[in-house]
Amino acid sequence: KVVLLDCITLWLTNFFFDFQKLTVDEILQMAITEFDKFILSEADLLVVTNEIGLGGHGENETARKFTDxxxxxxQYIASKANEVTLMVSGIPLKIK
Incomplete structure (x- = not known):
C-alpha cells in the first residue's frame, strides 16, 4: 500500500490559519502529532512539500512565521524519512 501526501505546505496552511491564536511552536507540535499518525501506517508514505525558505524574505510577520x-x-519530516529528494528544475537531488 502506498499513500501520497501532497502537499505538506497546503496541509500545514490549514493548521496555521485554523489555530491563529496559538504560537507557532504550539501549531508545530499539533502538526507533528498529526503527522506521526501517518507514520504509524503500514503503507509506504510519499510526502510532497515545498521549500519556501529558499525564496525571498516574507514581507510581513504572518508570512515570516509561516515560512519558519x-x-x-x-526538518521534522526529513528526520523521520528513509529517503529525502529535493527536486530542482525537474532534477532529483538525493539529500538522504
Missing amino acids: LQGWMN
Missing part, C-alpha cells in the same frame, strides 16, 4: 513553521515541519 514550514521549515521546521520539513
Whole structure:
C-alpha cells in the first residue's frame, strides 16, 4: 500500500490559519502529532512539500512565521524519512 501526501505546505496552511491564536511552536507540535499518525501506517508514505525558505524574505510577520513553521515541519519530516529528494528544475537531488 502506498499513500501520497501532497502537499505538506497546503496541509500545514490549514493548521496555521485554523489555530491563529496559538504560537507557532504550539501549531508545530499539533502538526507533528498529526503527522506521526501517518507514520504509524503500514503503507509506504510519499510526502510532497515545498521549500519556501529558499525564496525571498516574507514581507510581513504572518508570512515570516509561516515560512519558519514550514521549515521546521520539513526538518521534522526529513528526520523521520528513509529517503529525502529535493527536486530542482525537474532534477532529483538525493539529500538522504
